[in-house]
Every structure is written in structure tokens, then in C-alpha cells.
Amino acid sequence: xxxxxxxxxxxxxxxxxxxxxxxxxxxxxxxxxxxxxxxxxxxxxxxxxxxxxxxxxxxxxxxxxxxxxxxxxxxxxxxxxxxxxxxxxxxxxxxxxxxxxxxxxxxxxxxxxxxxxxx
RNA sequence: GCAGUGAGGGACGUCUGAUCGCAGCAGUAGCUGAGGAAAGUCCGGGCACCACAGGGCAUAGUGCCAGUUAACGACUGGGCGCGUAAGGCGACGGCAAGUGCAACAGAAAGGAAACCGUUAUAGGUAUCAUCUAUAAGUUAUAGAUGAUACCUAUAAUAAGGGUGAAACGGUGUGGUAAGAGCACACCAGUACCGCUGGUAACAGGGGUAGCUAGGUAAACCCCACUUGGUGCAAGGUCCGAACGUCUGGGUUGACCCGACCUUAAGGCAAAGAAGACCGCUCGAGCCUCCUGGCGACAGGAGGCCCAGAUAGAUGAUCAGAACCCGCAAGGGUACAGAACCCGGCUUAUAGCCCUCCUGCAGCG
Numbered sequence: 495x496x497x498x499x500x501x502x503x504x505x506x507x508x509x510x511x512x513x514x515x516x517x518x519x520x521x522x523x524x525x526x527x528x529x530x531x532x533x534x535x536x537x538x539x540x541x542x543x544x545x546x547x548x549x550x551x552x553x554x555x556x557x558x559x560x561x562x563x564x565x566x567x568x569x570x571x572x573x574x575x576x577x578x579x580x581x582x583x584x585x586x587x588x589x590x591x592x593x594x595x596x597x598x599x600x601x602x603x604x605x606x607x608x609x610x611x612x613x
Numbered sequence: 614g615c616a617g618u619g620a621g622g623g624a625c626g627u628c629u630g631a632u633c634g635c636a637g638c639a640g641u642a643g644c645u646g647a648g649g650a651a652a653g654u655c656c657g658g659g660c661a662c663c664a665c666a667g668g669g670c671a672u673a674g675u676g677c678c679a680g681u682u683a684a685c686g687a688c689u690g691g692g693c694g695c696g697u698a699a700g701g702c703g704a705c706g707g708c709a710a711g712u713g714c715a716a717c718a719g720a721a722a723g724g725a726a727a728c729c730g731u732u733a734u735a736g737g738u739a740u741c742a743u744c745u746a747u748a749a750g751u752u753a754u755a756g757a758u759g760a761u762a763c764c765u766a767u768a769a770u771a772a773g774g775g776u777g778a779a780a781c782g783g784u785g786u787g788g789u790a791a792g793a794g795c796a797c798a799c800c801a802g803u804a805c806c807g808c809u810g811g812u813a814a815c816a817g818g819g820g821u822a823g824c825u826a827g828g829u830a831a832a833c834c835c836c837a838c839u840u841g842g843u844g845c846a847a848g849g850u851c852c853g854a855a856c857g858u859c860u861g862g863g864u865u866g867a868c869c870c871g872a873c874c875u876u877a878a879g880g881c882a883a884a885g886a887a888g889a890c891c892g893c894u895c896g897a898g899c900c901u902c903c904u905g906g907c908g909a910c911a912g913g914a915g916g917c918c919c920a921g922a923u924a925g926a927u928g929a930u931c932a933g934a935a936c937c938c939g940c941a942a943g944g945g946u947a948c949a950g951a952a953c954c955c956g957g958c959u960u961a962u963a964g965c966c967c968u969c970c971u972g973c974a975g976c977g
Contacts, residue, residue, distance in 0.1 A: 499924060535924075545652090546949055553635090553928045560634065561929085595929060 500535030500581060509535075509583045515609025519590040519601040520555070524582045524611050526571050532578055534559065537585045551590050551598075558599040559584070566603075566612040580611070 500506060512525035536555055538548045563578075572580045590598065606612045 544949075549950060550928085553926095557634070557928050599929095 500533050500583070506535060506583065509581055512581070512583070513609050513611065515605040515607070515611070517601040517605040517608070519587055519593050519598055520605060521585045521587070522582065522602075522605045522609050522611075523585075524572070524580050524609060526574065526580045532563070532580060532582065534582045534584065537583065538590075539586075539588075541588045542586060542591050547591055551586050554595050554598050555584055555586065555590075555602065558595065558602050561599065562603055562606070562612070566606075568612055569610055572611055582611070 500509075509523045509525055512523040514521065514523045516522075534556075536552050538552050538555075540548070542548050542551060559582075568578050572578055584602070590601075593601070603612075
């Protein structure tokens, strides 16, 4: 499954009105579109630390998302012509630095369910 | 041998395998995939575009000498200063052009003057000595001269004033009213002129002169040299949205001009929004050896290809090894992530290795 990345100020601003979900280590927002693919943006602010720590959190989140997308079913609003088609924004909280990969993955699953993106 | 919160250096800074995932390359199998600082962005280049006849000013920087280098404010070697020395540190041209600045203490912080002090002269006062006069009898008073002390004025002086980071050369002799480079000898320093060694900075030594010139230039400044700006989001190619214009088509109209409409009709011009591609990684490249050089480094031979992402690829899980901590279970393995590319500098850094040093213990 191809993952596009969100680019530009407009794409991020559009998601301010999206469906939101929260969990311990992160929050998510998503919105359906007609692109026919999944586009994702991950925000890891400087509150989390320097480049090494921020990179680690971002890569773990991206890895966890890929793992989740392989096994889950999407809600109806996220589909376009029976293909998943939406923009997703993941915002890491400062506590995410201390989390292990497993904790991040669970946290992401929890948040996506609460945002009504997956079942 | 052990220890060290001692110094210096390291082209040391975890390793191996499996599975899943990501990026690049490849027809496939597959191969490759962060650092010594990738960091800070403090200097210097390459490269790119813009500006530019030449010169000057300004701004900013550099500042002992020689070398290395593409270049540098870097590096190497040397000199000088500080230090007993090993060694370390030094923006290390000029304050005997000008201007400015200096807490506290101190008489005074730059004008060599004031003050204290010293000395001479004059005046006054006191005391003493001598002489004279008067009165009286072994004394008193007055005057004169001299000496000493104190006070005042004028002149001379910078020897002395002990404070300070720093006080207008030092020591001695002569000299003088007292003193003073005032004169002389030696020493230190300065300027100039030769000599010797060195490419040079500079070092050694000689002569002459004058008599001394405080500190501070990462204070202004003076002198010498260097210095255009912006940074790969540079810049370029493809492609080409909206806006323009012309032709066409339509409406109005008897027709023409005109006006309005039309964008899934076409042309021209321009546009830099979005996107794709180039720039982009083979380079002042890396490794080994040889030659030259004290060295920085240079030359040669052979071998090698070693990230190129673009909101940004390195992650997850498991197994094992190494080192450290702990009796054990177990825990820990730093600083830190490429963003056009190189050369430096600076800062961060657990542990490991090498050389030297120190301590303790043992042996000879």
C-alpha cells in the first residue's frame, strides 16, 4: 500500500477540521478525499528533543502505521471507489520520547479507533 | 602488575546473523545505505547567478619571519617574550604623530607642577655667648655682633615622601648653599652607523650620540596587506494553470462598424502557481606502497567506488558475541542523524587503545 506524504501549508490547514482522536502519546486527525491513496503527515515538534530523538519517534510512528494498515478494516467514510483514500495527521506528544515501539503502536491503534477511521 | 577526576595523542568509538519494512541502483538474482564530530554555522575555497572599464574612498578583517595549500584568520618549522626546566601560553606592527582613559591607595597618575621636606637670603620672636652704655655694686635694663631653634616672605631644588599594577633610569665618586646626568666611571635602556652568523624574523659584538622617552591601540587612530553581493529554496530544462491579444463561432441588426456572449475551435505573446527532471555526487576522493622534505606537504605506482533522500530513506522483532556494573536476577554501551561538495576552527562525548607522568605492591 502506497503512502504519500502531506505537503504544503494548505494540506495541513485543511485537516484542522478533520475527525480527531487522542491517546496517551499522540493525537490524530483525518479527512477523506478522492485521491485514491493515503497521505500522511507526522508532526514531531522540538519539544521532544534534538534531531536524533525526533527522527526515532517519527520512524517508529511510520513503521507502526504501516503495520496497522496491513491488518485493519477501514470505516465507510475513509473509502473512495472501495479504496482507502484520506489524509492523516499524526501529532506526537512530548511523552512519546519515553515510549517503546509497542507502546506507540498500541497508542496509535487506540487513537485511530477513537477517531473512527478504523474498526 | 594494579590504580589515577594526571598530561598528550588516536584514520577507536560496539560487532555478527535471521525475518519484516523503507530509499537508491540493477533486466533479474541481488548490492549499497549517516559521523568523528554529520552539530555550531565562526573562517576559507569550489560551483552558480547578479553587479562590475580602471582607480580611489568607505566598511570589515588580518598583523614577528619563512614555508605548506585551491585558499584561509588554518597548518608546519623557526624567532622573540614570560617560565629554573620539561613544557605551555602569546591579535607578537606603531603610544620618542595626535586625541582619549585609569577604581582604590598615594604628596603627585602625566603638565613635571603644586604640597610636605631640604637649602639660601631678608624680616620677626625666643634662648645663649661676647662687647658697649646706664643704673646699682657681683645684678638688672637697653643696644650691637654671632650662634641655635621656631615663624613669615622670596628664591633654588626634585635627592628624600612607600602608596600603587605602574612614580620621570640604577650604583658609586666628584660637585653644590642644598641638590640634580650637573660632570665622570660602570651597568640597563634608546636612536643612528659599521662588522659577523642567518633566506628572513633575529642573535652576537663594536663605535658614536644624547641623557631617559610611564601604561593602555580585542581605546579612537596611524602604517602595511586583504576585502563586490547572494547562497543549491544558487541556477537551469521540460511542461504549462489564471490574466492578455488576434482570428473564429454566436447574439443584436436589412447589412457594415461597434457592443456583448462563447471556452472541449485555433494562433500569438507573455507568465513562474503546482508538478517532473537536471544540478546531485568520481571528488583539491579513499586505501596500500615507494621517493623527496625536520615537518605541514608534494610527486609517483597499484588498487577501489564508498548515502544521495526532497516535509526528507537507517525502523521493528528475534538470536548470539564483546566490554562494563552486580553475589545473583538483571541492567548499561556516550555525544549525537547526511540535505550541493571540500579544507579548517570551535563545542559535545560513556567506554577502549597508545606514549609519558604520579602513587602503591612484588621481583631482580
